[in-house]
Amino acid sequence: MPDRGFTEEELFSELEAATGVELRPLLWEWLTDRGELPYEDVLPLIGLELQWVKGIAPERLIGEHAVLGQIPGTRFTGISLREQNGGLWVEAVEEFSPAAHAGLAVGDEILAVNGVRVRTIAQWNAFVGMVEGALEIVAVNEGRVYTTRLTPRPYYRARLRARASEDGQSQGFVQQWLREPLPCIPGDGVLVSLWSPWDIELRSSLA
16 A cells, blocks of 8 residues: 555554464564563574673773873663763763763763763763773762762674575575575575674584
């Protein structure tokens, strides 16, 4: 119905008619629920496995004309900051992130980290990257000074791993999804980026 599109009811009916499966409750939960999709349950059906790989953020150099030191790759906090009027302000907070759990909010001014006054994003990144464990944050929210603890966590990247298998049905499913044949190398695996599933790289099989 290109002239007017589909209603929700029509879309569910078409999908159920095409698959022969009652999809309405499942799709409605996926569309309205705020939780994660059941990747671990669905991906094995097409011969894929979801893996979380710890990401490594690059180190940064301190100094312009002479290298004074290195700042280790920062950890994930879920916060975006901006420098304004000599202060450090919260510009965005990712939902369910360490910053959100710490109670930091958009518009707060970060005053100090572990008892040290901070005014720049570089200072913030230095603390996040170099200090292990939780950080003690002093901030201001609408004129109220408060103290909280922020515990950054490592960055993780999602990867899809497909292994050569005797299960022809699973191979057929994943080949249909990727629209290209998977290399069949006994004992090896294929590592596919979750965000770029057509960028396939061969990797040694992991136990």
